Amino acid sequence: MRGESSRFETTTASWWCPGCGNNSVLTALHAALLEIGTQPKDIAFISGIGCSGKISGYLRSYAFHGLHGRTLPVATGIKFANRDLTVIAAGGDGDGYAIGSAHFIHTVRRNPDITYIVMDNGTYGLTHGQPSPTSAREGALPDSVLPPLDGLAIALAAGATFIARASSAHPARLSDLIRKALTHRGFAIVEVLSPCVVYGAERSNEQVYVEERIGYDRENRGAAFNLLTDAQTTPIGVIFQSSRPTFEEVCNLPERPLTTFPLSTQPEMFSSILDEHR
């Protein structure tokens, strides 16, 4: 039997660069899951494409390394087939906010009970450093400047029920935020500032800790929106949290997993359906 600390370790060592923020995210995720007590066999871990997408190879679980930007639809399908699973999706800022942006918006709106970790490094590292939506640059043209996209503000507008940002530089806080996201009932996003040691692109504005803001009401959408869209600062912590029915509840999904129901049909059940076509 594996020891506690190695429960989630796979046989594959991560090949992220030394100093890559993603190493910290992985460690924090292991720690959060250990604390909650989830078993590897009950975790579905879905990742996208890019350096961040490699994370699914490093968590002992039922891991799905799929298409660029398409982690959230896969995660939704998995959750609906077996709602007893802990479903975690993870990817980079390009995976989530560029090619995956449509799925991001609609999954947030639906609010399935899924945790989404976005490793934000402001770049497309694996393809050698093109700017991503969260950077202040446009692309191949030199000196082209665009305002950075704030995925969390978009999530807020789409109806997210748990919005948090963390930094890979503070592992204990990061692990705590991931744990909170995992235990949140509904869609929970944790965006992690996770710098790329090779291609840089760190955010330059001041990080402010939400929990240190006196009187900040994290259930107030307006306050959250103002905080997120303030160009001078980057808020860290649980920025917004609320509650509404999960997508599973909205769809009246049976309490027990769909996969536990027998496949064969009782003839009587089908009989009245076929009668409609007489």
Add this chain to the structure above:
Amino acid sequence: MLSSCAIINDIEIALCGTGGEWCKTGALALARAFKHLGLSVATYQDVPARILGGSVCHFVRARETPNFGLADSTDAAIVLDESAHEGLLDEMIRPGGFIIVDSDHSPYAARRRDDITWYDVPLDELAREEPDPRRARLAVALGVLANLIGIERDVLGDIVDQTAIDNGRRYAERMLSARFCGYAMQKRPDLDCLIMTGNDAIALGALAAGCRFMAAYPIAPATEIFELFGRHAPTFAAVALQAEDEIAAINMALGAAFAGARAMTATSGPGQALMTEAVTLAGSLEIPIVVAHCSRAGPSTGMPTKTEQADLAHLVFAGHGDAPRFVLAPGTVEDTFWLVVDAFNLAEKYQCPVFVLTEQALCRNAATLPRPDLAALKIDRGKLETRAVGENYKRFAFTADGVSPRVVPGVPRGMHLASGAEHDEAGTVTDDPANRERMMRKRMQKLRSARSDLPTHVEHGVANARIALFAYGSTRGPILEAQQNLMEAGIPTRFFQFRTLWPFPEDEVCAFAADADHLVVVEGSYTGQLHQLMRSAIGSSGGDPELISRFDGRPFQPKDISAYVKQLAVVRDVNFAR
């Protein structure tokens, strides 16, 4: 002008008007009426891609079993708004046929053909007192029609406006002389005979096969599959999710299948184009999934409500790189139901995507079929482990048939990475060349291993006829009718109806074609995608297949085939004697 009351058990009727005049409802009610009389029925809708307005034409063909679909000509028509069709109907009706028109909306009286009978009926006046006069116009016309062809009143029970039907019947009794024809009517309706569209059959076949998850995006002509599946889903502990786009739809279905549910999606050409990246993902991750593909006329937006068979290559070669998939093609509504059941079994047995390829002509039109006997339905999940596996379990283990034992999340010790990147038996990502070669062979081996499991083709006609026809899907109907007509003209033919298109049944095709003088592919595609596959399969020694193609958005009619074959006889002076 009217023939005497002969018994004819083969009639084709067109209901025409503008969109929104209930022609579709009326056609289905008429179709049901014929079914209740014990006849086999096929329908076809020729409608524009819009919600209201435009000219629509709904065909109903009823004959004694078997029913092959649209005939070479239409016997009768009801035209609610003649101006919408601008005289086109004249060409459609055969000499000796009849048209019922509204006496108040018939601007083309001056140039009517005199070899068909025109019945001018005051539809507005006869429908005036009804709760919904506009809808009742059609019911009046159906009442007139029923009188002319000898259908009893109660058979048209599906029509809401029963008094309007009666008005029509009485008008016909009073004002029109003699009946057009009659029917050999059965005393009781056959309750074991159903009528449904190909799309209905796909949704019901999927539910019967244990499919519990469907994700889709609405698209003509596939939308109804999703709607019917969704309507019945609660009864089966199933779920239907409307995705934000087709990319999400197929990825949701892949997720559900990864987690152990039987899952599907349904789409048409434009949607499949979006789903393409996921096809080889499914092949690489070895995840079972069924995709119902309802072709429509392309390219691009094309003609969304018209039929075509030009997506075969789209499916056979879908996705980058080499990855396995099966493409199945039903030829009738009944076949559609059972092939969908097969598709789910095959998908799980071989752990790869399975396409069920159909087209507007077959999927969006209703036809009769025997009630499916669910006792005959078998569910086979292949090498699925749902309880536990050993410590050394490898999800992508090399096996003789290329299929590895499969686990789903929740199974103890089965944890693994399923990656679209190349991987070893355990799932670890690697680009080791020896492993890559072996893993590619493993996945592609499935195409060979499945051969004896895949739906077989059907051979129709005269086994050693000199002329061999090849086709799949809705062209089955017109070809069978053409074969009958040709036989009556002294020209025997043989017909190879594909039901599996990929892996391509080369051996069977070559055996069938071997001693034929002429190979003719009948296909609704300008470039002849099946034709090209045939040529590759047969090679230069096997003969040069010809192509009859139709790509005007309309289905083949028997005369398209019989005219070509007769011309072969004349031009090539082929001896058709057996």
